[in-house]
Amino acid sequence: MSTNDAHSAGKTPASAVPGDTAREAKATAAKTGPKPRPEKARQPTSIVPSSTIAGRALVAVVAIMTFLAAITIGSAVAVRGTASQWRSDVTREVTIQVRAGDKATTDAQVQAAADIARKTPGIADAHILTGEETARLLEPWLGSGLDLNDLPVPRVVVLRLDGAGTADLARLKRTLTDKIPTASLDDHRGWSRRLVAVTDAVMLIGVVMLVLVGLATVLSVVFATRAAVATNRAVVEVLHFVGARDGFIAAQFQRHFLKIGTQGGLIGGLAATALFGAIAALPQLGLGGDPELPTVVSWLNPGPWGFLGIAVAVAVVALATALTSRVTVYRTLRTIQ
Amino acid sequence: MSTNDAHSAGKTPASAVPGDTAREAKATAAKTGPKPRPEKARQPTSIVPSSTIAGRALVAVVAIMTFLAAITIGSAVAVRGTASQWRSDVTREVTIQVRAGDKATTDAQVQAAADIARKTPGIADAHILTGEETARLLEPWLGSGLDLNDLPVPRVVVLRLDGAGTADLARLKRTLTDKIPTASLDDHRGWSRRLVAVTDAVMLIGVVMLVLVGLATVLSVVFATRAAVATNRAVVEVLHFVGARDGFIAAQFQRHFLKIGTQGGLIGGLAATALFGAIAALPQLGLGGDPELPTVVSWLNPGPWGFLGIAVAVAVVALATALTSRVTVYRTLRTIQ
Amino acid sequence: MVRFENVGLRYGMGQEVLKDVSFGIQPNSFQFLTGPSGAGKTTLMRLLFLSLKPTRGLITLFGRDVSSLDPDEVAVLRRRIGIVFQDFRLLDHLTTYENVSLPLRVLGKEEASYRAEVTELLGWVGLGDRMHVLPPILSGGEKQRAAIARALIGRPEFLLADEPTGNVDPTLARRLLRLFIELNKSGTSVLLATHDIALMDQYDARRLVIADGRLYVYE
Amino acid sequence: MVRFENVGLRYGMGQEVLKDVSFGIQPNSFQFLTGPSGAGKTTLMRLLFLSLKPTRGLITLFGRDVSSLDPDEVAVLRRRIGIVFQDFRLLDHLTTYENVSLPLRVLGKEEASYRAEVTELLGWVGLGDRMHVLPPILSGGEKQRAAIARALIGRPEFLLADEPTGNVDPTLARRLLRLFIELNKSGTSVLLATHDIALMDQYDARRLVIADGRLYVYE
Ligand SMILES: Nc1ncnc2c1ncn2[C@@H]1O[C@H](COP(=O)(O)OP(=O)(O)OP(=O)(O)O)[C@@H](O)[C@H]1O
Numbered sequence A, B: 001m002s003t004n005d006a007h008s009a010g011k012t013p014a015s016a017v018p019g020d021t022a023r024e025a026k027a028t029a030a031k032t033g034p035k036p037r038p039e040k041a042r043q044p045t046s047i048v049p050s051s052t053i054a055g056r057a058l059v060a061v062v063a064i065m066t067f068l069a070a071i072t073i074g075s076a077v078a079v080r081g082t083a084s085q086w087r088s089d090v091t092r093e094v095t096i097q098v099r100a101g102d103k104a105t106t107d108a109q110v111q112a113a114a115d116i117a118r119k120t121p122g123i124a125d126a127h128i129l130t131g132e133e134t135a136r137l138l139e140p141w142l143g144s145g146l147d148l149n150d151l152p153v154p155r156v157v158v159l160r161l162d163g164a165g166t167a168d169l170a171r172l173k174r175t176l177t178d179k180i181p182t183a184s185l186d187d188h189r190g191w192s193r194r195l196v197a198v199t200d201a202v203m204l205i206g207v208v209m210l211v212l213v214g215l216a217t218v219l220s221v222v223f224a225t226r227a228a229v230a231t232n233r234a235v236v237e238v239l240h241f242v243g244a245r246d247g248f249i250a251a252q253f254q255r256h257f258l259k260i261g262t263q264g265g266l267i268g269g270l271a272a273t274a275l276f277g278a279i280a281a282l283p284q285l286g287l288g289g290d291p292e293l294p295t296v297v298s299w300l301n302p303g304p305w306g307f308l309g310i311a312v313a314v315a316v317v318a319l320a321t322a323l324t325s326r327v328t329v330y331r332t333l334r335t336i337q
Numbered sequence C, D: 001m002v003r004f005e006n007v008g009l010r011y012g013m014g015q016e017v018l019k020d021v022s023f024g025i026q027p028n029s030f031q032f033l034t035g036p037s038g039a040g041k042t043t044l045m046r047l048l049f050l051s052l053k054p055t056r057g058l059i060t061l062f063g064r065d066v067s068s069l070d071p072d073e074v075a076v077l078r079r080r081i082g083i084v085f086q087d088f089r090l091l092d093h094l095t096t097y098e099n100v101s102l103p104l105r106v107l108g109k110e111e112a113s114y115r116a117e118v119t120e121l122l123g124w125v126g127l128g129d130r131m132h133v134l135p136p137i138l139s140g141g142e143k144q145r146a147a148i149a150r151a152l153i154g155r156p157e158f159l160l161a162d163e164p165t166g167n168v169d170p171t172l173a174r175r176l177l178r179l180f181i182e183l184n185k186s187g188t189s190v191l192l193a194t195h196d197i198a199l200m201d202q203y204d205a206r207r208l209v210i211a212d213g214r215l216y217v218y219e
């Protein structure tokens, strides 16, 4: 054995071989190449390097997607709440007005109108507004403290529909004008129906967006997983060569993707929660204190169900990410084998 | 020269050397390895392989970001429009009501109230509603065809503020109640101010979201570029070794990123445009036909300025993506040199 | 242990790289594989290592017909084979130590159970002081020795080494050859592909020569 | 053309791989570089190729002090040098033809202007029929020849070849050596790092030997 041999075999520790000790080697590498591992690392280096997974970009995608999904769910739940409120308002919107004349006659006419209404199928109830109630309605216009008995203020009968939508209001209108010339039917239903249609449209858009967001998330994860397997093709090959089963290899990848999904989902979900939380907190901050204020703000308060929906979205996103990547890895491994 | 030599040097085309012709080689590769290039490819293979850029994931990120930005811009412009409408409504909202009594006295009191108002700084004009105008306001409540002269209907003076917001309405209120006991000031400004505050909050949220979305886009691009350079480290090294300047290398990367930015931007922008287009088209579809309908739908019509904003956002995103990646590539190249 | 019967291989639609190759490898035997560049040595190794399926003919490995194996069975068979690749195939993000211990890690073994063994082997191939360094900063010869150590760590029954001395000086090549001979004496079959005639002259063993797609055996 | 004066190099904080190395390379000269595995041959090549800066001492290349060059000047100087890496460094996504023509493409040349030249050179190194194939499916020796062709295509004034015959059979090695000698006769300086004593014995040239970090020159 020549001296050269001893040299290259590193059998003479005192020789001038560079990087003689692991300590030196580490210091060496720190300056010139990739990071070395500590000599007795408790945690072995992960076999699939996380730097190859475009992880941060994917976390960003997943976070944005979750944010979008959460915003959509929250808004949809909130708008649904508003819509159902509107729907119940509809029942209050149908009224009969009876022009005032001689008090006794008017009273009789009002009673007759209410009776006609009650007998109409689809109308659950007819309520004759008392003087007080009418005064409250007129307050914005006539000021408070008026004695309505002095005034020829029309009398109002409020109808409550049974909600089945079977009431034939057009016929009722005709009957009323036939029998009681001073009565007129104020039917706001066209108006309300349009409102409901709009909220239905909003809900539809929400569902469509949710589907789109879900699709985009799954696609991004599929692409990212494929890219990860492709850039780690050499790693996969070596793992196959040293006798690793597909399950072992897939687990190496899935580990990263579950983490990415959870991180992204949490970031997006928390951001959305914070946004809705801020919106819900606005009225308390004195910006929308009036509870009757029909502003975007009060419409957009998703309530507990909305927040629950967001939490579910986060969980679904994390699981979907992990699952999608597992399926994709298995598929891609088949093409490498 | 031995036969072996001739063999391996491929000088004997009739020999049994495998993959004898380029055609065969291509067919060979097609089944067993990466795709071969056509023999006389007009378009040379790009030096930085696009498959290493996680391009589709980044296109997805950029598209989503652009979509978000566009939605935000569109909504902000739309809400701003609604808000300015509300703001101008505010000026109509301040009214003085004078309780009706003896006609001559009332007329004098109304006149006096109008005079006081006109003399108050910050109030541009005071308009005494005519009987007809009042009748129109009351129509929903009292029905049409009423002779108001018979009724003790309060008289209304509508004040127009000069918009500078200097009017001291509290003082005016005191003066009025002092001098004319039957007069009262109906100041809806608290109400309106709250509405304006809400729209301001919405605008602020919009700007914050825009900033966040912009930041997220830039960060995603920076990450993606770094990842691209990192995975193409070998390519960069070889390019350096064959004498390529940094500018040449950066251009190889930037080419991909400009394409990604443009694609993502267009996808996101078009999606947002389609969404707003659909919203703007809703009323024409008979879903929100009533022009006075204060629904989300009419609020969310961004108008031409909104669509212009979206187009600008797309352009900005594409350019920002290309620029960010160029800067990042240059920086990263310095660390490889 | 290994039987090739009329094995032919073509890549895709190309000409056959290997034609009608028939031979056997006995347990506990030692043989060189040689032939000009591009003759098909690496291809033959890949067939033996199940990373390529023959286009025709029959290959029996450890008594099993390789055409009937599913992926998991392939993985299990491969654990009985060690391979040194011509281009090393070390993982650049794992240290020399981690690269060498990878076959054991894949088996699910605890790090503590193999640390001493790996350290000893690395010392043997002269990489004791390069243990915690990443492959990109190793010299050519050092990488090659790391690849050899990885092939040996699992105590394979069959060792395939593709040009394992191409990047080391003659003295070190002799030393590595002795390592392979030692291994063979302790019961492993060895197939060593090489261009190095001087190396083959140092040990009298069976020679398999590939030329023009045919395999000639010189006992 | 090249002057080293008391050059020392250490990686990071390690021991010096090269110590007090002083030598010169004349235009139009031919020399072998040899030494045991891990001695520092590749390191010396990297110094010559400007991909490493010396920790001490002075290196002059084409009459310029290398410590004072900015990145663009490095790029321009490198165009006058051809290098064959021990590990080839071919780009796996480009065909053999595209890999070999890369140095010309980087100069901004039109494909039509160099097609004939590249094709001819590929024929010379015996890769005429592997031209439009991606490197991963080339055999070891074929890759090595592609790397050599890429180093030669730019007609460099100075050729560095790191173990250029480690993966080919002796006959082909002789053929490649003749190629390098041809090249040297036409005016290029050649520095050829090798372990192959048989190869060095075939051509009588200056030998640079690295041992224990020192460089010994045998004229
Ligand atoms: N995946 C593949 N697809 C197509 N052709 C291939 C593939 N792998 C190898 N070849 C071709 O098959 C032939 C034999 O290759 P192989 O690698 O087996 O040669 P070798 O004997 O190992 O040569 P060397 O000594 O140069 O390493 C070569 O011409 C090579 O180009």
Ligand SMILES: Nc1ncnc2c1ncn2[C@@H]1O[C@H](COP(=O)(O)OP(=O)(O)OP(=O)(O)O)[C@@H](O)[C@H]1O
Pocket: A018, A019, A028, A029, A032, A033, C130, C136, C137, C138, C139, C140, C141, C142, C167, C168, C169, D011, D017, D035, D036, D037, D038, D039, D040, D041, D042, D043, D044, D086
């Ligand atoms: N980037 C680096 N960082 C730290 N140490 C390095 C680096 N590159 C090489 N070394 C060490 O420097 C020493 C010399 O390496 P070099 O590659 O120059 O050897 P060589 O003479 O080319 O060997 P071989 O014949 O095996 O290729 C080796 O011990 C190697 O591990």
Ligand SMILES: [Mg+2]
Pocket: C041, C042, C043, C086, C162, D139, D140, D141
């Ligand atoms: Mg080979």
Ligand SMILES: [Mg+2]
Pocket: C139, C140, C141, D041, D042, D043, D086, D162
């Ligand atoms: Mg070397």
